[in-house]
Amino acid sequence: MRLVTIGSLGASAALGLGALVVAKILLPAAASNQVQAAPVIISPMANAASVVVAAGDIPFGRKLEAGDLKVIQVPRNAAPEGAFSKIDQVLAQDHGGAPIALTALTAREPILPTKLSGPGARASVAAELAPGMRAYTIAVTDVTSVGGHALPGDRVDVVLMRNLATDQAKKMLRAELVIQNVRLLGMGLNADPTTTKPASAATATLEVSVEDAQKLAIAADLGALSLALRGTGQAEIAQAAPLAAGALSGIGPVGSGGGHARRAVSAGPPSIQIVEGDGVTAAAKSGLQNTAAALQATKAAP
Secondary structure, eight states: OHHHHHHHHHHHHHHHHHHHHIIIIIHHHHHHHHHHHHHHHHHHHHTEEEEEEESSOBOTTOBOOGGGEEEEEEEGGGSOTTOOSSHHHHHTTBTTBOOBBSSOBOTTOBOOGGGBSSTTSOOOSGGGOOTTOEEEEEEOOTTTTGGGTOOTTOEEEEEEEEEOOSSTTSOOEEEEEEEEEEEEEEETTBOOTTOOSOOOOSEEEEEEOHHHHHHHHHHHHHSEEEEEEOOTTOOOOOOOOOEEGGGSTTOOOOOSSTTOOOOOOOOSSSOOOOOOSSOOOHHHHHHHHHHHHHHHHHHHOO
């Protein structure tokens, strides 16, 4: 009986000692771990920022679509300056049209305004070209550039003036339309389509097809090129044949005697033929003879 009592007392003492160890050591340690773990879960969510990144690799020159982009969460202090937080903000960059990637982008790379066409991007005529078109520059002056009133975004025709005479000392001029209704991309270094102030420039950059670029290259070597400004919304193509100087009103065909033009000036009866140049035609001789006869008749009259 005494042995049973002693065993029970020993077991009770062991259990009491175990409970004391749990209460004094294990429970405070567990509570401390829970307090330290709480900030690790809450703090990053409170400081997160949304950033639009490339969903996959995007090549240079690609027009971005919603499927090319995605939004990720990053620490607020790690978000790049100027980064977009919504996909709609990216797609609205290029005046509401699909923006073009001006650089190659890798997957999960943040999308920044400087990497896209549109506001905030670097000046780039290449980003403004329509598919299949080229930018071609010609030399102009204040006169041949419509006095500086042709601005980026306007539509123009290009006129060629050339001298067909084999002897360049003579004039056998002809004007012809080279290309019509092309978009003016830039005047000089100005490629901003929102420009409203006229300015003179030494060059004009046009948006043309490959074939029209070839035409301009040949035409620039044949003579002088000039711009003809079109009205807003005018897209018709004129059927205009090349025009020679002799077709102008009041100017006769180019003569063989020194290349001078001949003009008939009426002085009333008797008519007088005024001839410029080295040669005198039969008509001119007849006119002079008639004039001399008329003068003599006037002197003989009472």
